[in-house]
Amino acid sequence: MARRKPLKVIYGGNYDPESRHFEATLMDNVTWNDQVMQQEISDPILPMLVYSDINDVLKKSAAVRNPWRSIFLQKIRNLQKMS
Numbered sequence: 001m002a003r004r005k006p007l008k009v010i011y012g013g014n015y016d017p018e019s020r021h022f023e024a025t026l027m028d029n030v031t032w033n034d035q036v037m038q039q040e041i042s043d044p045i046l047p048m049l050v051y052s053d054i055n056d057v058l059k060k061s062a063a064v065r066n067p068w069r070s071i072f073l074q075k076i077r078n079l080q081k082m083s
Contacts (some may be wrong), residue, residue, distance in 0.1 A: 011025065020037045
């Protein structure tokens with residue numbers, strides 16, 4: 001597999017151009033301005049955003065228009081139900 005790891009990738013990130021296979025990838029220190037947050041991702045990539053207050057997350061996600069928004073909000077609602 002060819003190696004194409006941005007600095008924010010903490011796990012995985014390998015890509016094989018021949019088979020067009022992306023390895024499961026975990027990203028840390030991601031911001032809302034990073035390219036990964038500006039487009040819909042169809043590959044197995046999970047960017048992590050860390051917040052200490054759930055209300056900050058909801059405010060920020062409401063203000064940002066990106067393809068992740070609906071998925072992100074559903075995950076937050078599920079987490080709130082579990083706690």
